[in-house]
Amino acid sequence: MKKKKEQSAGNAARVLSVEEYLSQIDFREDDFEFQHKDGFEHIDTNFASQGYWKEALVRFRKSKGAMFSLICILLLTLMAFVGPGMNEYTYDQQITVNQNMAPRVPGLEKLGILDGSETMRTSTGSKEINYYESNQLEDTWYWFGSDSFGRDLWTRTWMGTRISLYVAILAVIIDLAFGLTYGMVSGYFGGRTDMVMQRIVEVLNSIPYLVTVTLLLLVMKPGLLSITFALMFSGWLGMSRIARAEVLKLKEQEYVLASRTLGAKSLWIIFKEILPNIFGPLITQTMFSIPHAIFTEAFLAFIGLGVPEPLASLGSLISSGYQNFTSHPYMIVFPLLVMGLLMLCFNMLADGLRDALDPKMKDM
Amino acid sequence: MKKYIGKRLAISLVTLLIVIFVLFLLLQLMPGSPFNDERLSQEQIAVMSEKYGLDQPVTVQFFRYVKNLCKGDFGVSYVISKDTSISVLLENRVPISFGIGGEAVAFGAVIGLILGILAALKHNSWWDTLCTFISVIGVSLPSYVFALALAYFVGFKAQWLPLLYDGKQFFASSVMPMIALSMFTVATVARFTRTSLLEVLDSEYMLLAESKGITGPTLMLRHAMRNALIPIVTVLAPLVVDLMIGSLVIEKIFSIPGIGSLMVTAIQSNDYNVTITLAFIYSVMYIALMLIVDIVYGIIDPRIRLAGKTD
Numbered sequence: 001m002k003k004k005k006e007q008s009a010g011n012a013a014r015v016l017s018v019e020e021y022l023s024q025i026d027f028r029e030d031d032f033e034f035q036h037k038d039g040f041e042h043i044d045t046n047f048a049s050q051g052y053w054k055e056a057l058v059r060f061r062k063s064k065g066a067m068f069s070l071i072c073i074l075l076l077t078l079m080a081f082v083g084p085g086m087n088e089y090t091y092d093q094q095i096t097v098n099q100n101m102a103p104r105v106p107g108l109e110k111l112g113i114l115d116g117s118e119t120m121r122t123s124t125g126s127k128e129i130n131y132y133e134s135n136q137l138e139d140t141w142y143w144f145g146s147d148s149f150g151r152d153l154w155t156r157t158w159m160g161t162r163i164s165l166y167v168a169i170l171a172v173i174i175d176l177a178f179g180l181t182y183g184m185v186s187g188y189f190g191g192r193t194d195m196v197m198q199r200i201v202e203v204l205n206s207i208p209y210l211v212t213v214t215l216l217l218l219v220m221k222p223g224l225l226s227i228t229f230a231l232m233f234s235g236w237l238g239m240s241r242i243a244r245a246e247v248l249k250l251k252e253q254e255y256v257l258a259s260r261t262l263g264a265k266s267l268w269i270i271f272k273e274i275l276p277n278i279f280g281p282l283i284t285q286t287m288f289s290i291p292h293a294i295f296t297e298a299f300l301a302f303i304g305l306g307v308p309e310p311l312a313s314l315g316s317l318i319s320s321g322y323q324n325f326t327s328h329p330y331m332i333v334f335p336l337l338v339m340g341l342l343m344l345c346f347n348m349l350a351d352g353l354r355d356a357l358d359p360k361m362k363d364m
Numbered sequence: 365m366k367k368y369i370g371k372r373l374a375i376s377l378v379t380l381l382i383v384i385f386v387l388f389l390l391l392q393l394m395p396g397s398p399f400n401d402e403r404l405s406q407e408q409i410a411v412m413s414e415k416y417g418l419d420q421p422v423t424v425q426f427f428r429y430v431k432n433l434c435k436g437d438f439g440v441s442y443v444i445s446k447d448t449s450i451s452v453l454l455e456n457r458v459p460i461s462f463g464i465g466g467e468a469v470a471f472g473a474v475i476g477l478i479l480g481i482l483a484a485l486k487h488n489s490w491w492d493t494l495c496t497f498i499s500v501i502g503v504s505l506p507s508y509v510f511a512l513a514l515a516y517f518v519g520f521k522a523q524w525l526p527l528l529y530d531g532k533q534f535f536a537s538s539v540m541p542m543i544a545l546s547m548f549t550v551a552t553v554a555r556f557t558r559t560s561l562l563e564v565l566d567s568e569y570m571l572l573a574e575s576k577g578i579t580g581p582t583l584m585l586r587h588a589m590r591n592a593l594i595p596i597v598t599v600l601a602p603l604v605v606d607l608m609i610g611s612l613v614i615e616k617i618f619s620i621p622g623i624g625s626l627m628v629t630a631i632q633s634n635d636y637n638v639t640i641t642l643a644f645i646y647s648v649m650y651i652a653l654m655l656i657v658d659i660v661y662g663i664i665d666p667r668i669r670l671a672g673k674t675d
Contacts, residue, residue: 199375206379208650210609211643214631215390218639295506302508302613304632322512322617329516336512340505347504 056280059356066352069345076342080165083158087143090155144334147320156312157335163313164294164342167227171293174232175286179239186240187247188270198244201237209234213300222305230300231293242285246278280357287350291343298339314339368662376655383647387640388429392422438641444629450641454623461615461622463534465607467542472549472603479550480557481589487562495554502551507610511544511617529620541614548606552599561592594664600657608646 016024060066084090144153186197213230220226250256251274259273300306301315309316314335321332432438438450445453483495519527519540526537564570565588573587608624615624623642630638 202375203379203382206376206651206654207383208608208646209605210612211383211647211650214627214639215386215643217631218390218636219393291504298506299609299613303616303628318508318512325512325516332512336509340509343506344501344504348500351500 052280056356060352063352063355065348066356069348069352072341072345073349076161076338076345077165080158080161083161084155087152087154089152145328145330147331151310153317153331153334156317157314157338160312160314160317160335161338161342163224163307163311164297164339166224167231167293167297168290168346170228170231171235171289172286174235175239175289177236178232179236180243180282182236183240183243183245184247184270184274187244188251188266188274190251194244201240204234205237213296214305217300217305221308222300223308227297227300227306231296235289235293235296238289239282239285242281243278246281247274250274250277284350284354284357287346287353290350291346294339294343294346314342365662369659372655372658372662376651380648380651383651384430384433384644385426387644388426391429391636391640433644438644439637441635441638444626444633444635444638450638453626453638454641454645457621457623457626460534460620461611461624464538464541464545464615464620464622465611467538468545468607469549469603471542472546473553475546476550476553477557479554481561483554483558484561484565492558495558499551499555499558502547503555505547506613507544507547507606508613508617510547511541511614514540514544515617527618529618537618537620541618541620544614545607545610548610549603552603553596556596556599557592560595561588564588564592594661597657597661597664600653604650604653608650 144157146152147156182197182201186194186201212233216230216233217226220229247270256269256273259269264273297306297313298315298318301313302319304319306316306319307313317335318332318339321328321335325332436451438454441448441450441453479495479498483492486492515527518524525540526533528537529541530537570583570587573583578587611622611624612628613624614620615622616628619625623645626638627642627646629635630642
């Protein structure tokens with residue numbers, strides 16, 4: 001690079017505008033190439049640097065538990081959609097003659113399991129009974145059995161899984177819509193805004209979750225809408241804390257300063273510059289709030305604040321099955337299994353995602 | 365330190381006042397009043413309202429409500445047992461719930477600590493795998509899954525322990541609820557103990573202590589555990605929340621006459637007075653515990669303890 005003309009001493013005091021200055025410079029092709037390029041540039045092919053997401057994907061695939069959980073969740077989701085349509089019963093159809101039928105599955109019954117018989121215990125002893133034989137229902141199959149109203153538990157269990165999955169999606173939306181925005185705004189603006197917003201969170205945080213939820217349901221009728229509100233009330237607090245902490249870590253970095261110098265507005269910086277860099281911990285936090293939300297729904301159902309009959313959720317099935325779980329254990333076993341599997345898989349998936357996205361947090 | 369405690373105390377008080385205010389508002393909004401009787405004439409209602417101070421401004425009523433709560437006068441139950449004072453209703457139930465809750469915390473903490481320490485000392489052995497397995501299961505599955513499994517296999521099939529609560533044999537009938545309730549505590553404590561102990565064992569001051577010739581229990585207790593236990597204090601608050609929520613369901617399953625099952629009954633039978641009183645009691649317990657945890661953490665963690673001195 002060479003200047004067209006040397007500045008004379010007399011002109012030095014004059015400050016040049018950028019355009020003037022640039023017009024004085026004559027650019028050449030090789031100005032933008034490294035000097036002595038060959039010789040010092042080695043590309044490490046063994047440990048080629050990969051993108052963050054690609055590396056995370058590799059780490060995630062390696063974790064057996066997480067992959068297993070992902071497959072399990074996908075299967076359960078599939079069953080929640082196709083399961084209720086797989087037999088001729090609907091979730092609210094009551095066939096009163098077919099009450100309390102034990103599970104009976106074609107094929108498996110020849111092996112002696114799930115053949116429709118159950119043990120009845122009385123004070124005088126126990127007896128093996130089979131309602132399908134005694135009622136001449138050779139062509140009737142209740143895969144998971146039927147409940148005390150004669151409703152098919154297979155259909156009801158998968159309908160209940162739908163509600164749990166709805167709650168899971170809801171938890172994600174609430175986390176992202178409320179928690180994320182609240183935490184990021186609070187962390188980014190800092191100062192008095194942060195002060196006020198954090199005091200609100202602190203107060204909300206010190207009211208026990210149990211109390212807010214029950215109070216909310218005292219005012220509202222039990223049902224999906226009130227469960228939604230109950231989750232909205234407290235579900236986002238954890239997320240807002242994480243989002244705030246992550247923003248605080250990043251907002252003093254040079255690239256944010258650069259963006260601000262270029263004239264970016266606050267909202268642009270928050271969502272376009274900072275957000276993409278903190279996705280990892282946020283996804284992990286979202287995943288952890290899913291099992292929490294599913295559990296909340298089941299808990300509410302258990303204390304009688306779940307979805308109203310004849311709708312079924314896994315929680316309400318467990319809650320009604322427990323009434324007579326000593327005489328008809330099958331009524332509670334299947335919803336309990338699906339519920340347990342769902343909770344376990346979401347937790348293990350969240351663990352796997354955390355290890356993949358945020359390897360420093362491993363072992364926590 | 366004083367500033368820190370003062371700040372925590374102020375936040376707790378504000379929270380408590382907000383909770384009481386919300387509860388008071390709910391009581392006002394709830395359908396039905398004590399004078400919901402058609403035989404009462406307008407004048408009689410007016411006289412009674414005056415007697416109980418219901419004709420006074422809402423602010424005066426609010427402060428009287430706060431005063432009553434402080435005195436332990438929670439009003440009467442309308443549905444569960446008509447016209448019984450709620451304090452009488454609670455009298456016998458609180459000790460039972462606290463007994464089982466206390467047992468669960470103690471059991472969970474001891475077992476969790478043992479599992480966590482074993483897993484950290486025998487890192488990457490089958491103990492470690494077992495500990496990880498138990499913590500994943502314990503954190504993931506709701507406590508009633510354990511409760512129902514225990515009730516079915518131990519209580520019903522094997523009949524080793526009473527299936528339902530029996531006041532005459534408190535300990536025997538509290539074993540199953542205690543184990544079911546404490547699973548989350550076991551899992552969380554084990555997990556945190558393992559992580560923080562592994563970190564401490566890896567540190568340079570442990571190497572120094574060992575090279576100075578300190579061995580065995582002194583090394584573990586004086587040098588390792590003392591530092592490893594600090595982060596465990598932080599998980600106390602979520603544990604208490606889980607215990608409270610768990611106790612509602614577990615007391616119902618085992619028919620334990622505690623405050624948890626009373627809460628469920630009150631919610632199901634729309635006994636607003638009882639529900640709101642119990643909500644108040646749960647809030648007080650929770651807020652007090654959060655305060656204690658924060659202060660204890662401030663005392664044992666020098667970074668917080670010393671922060672005030674530089675001001």
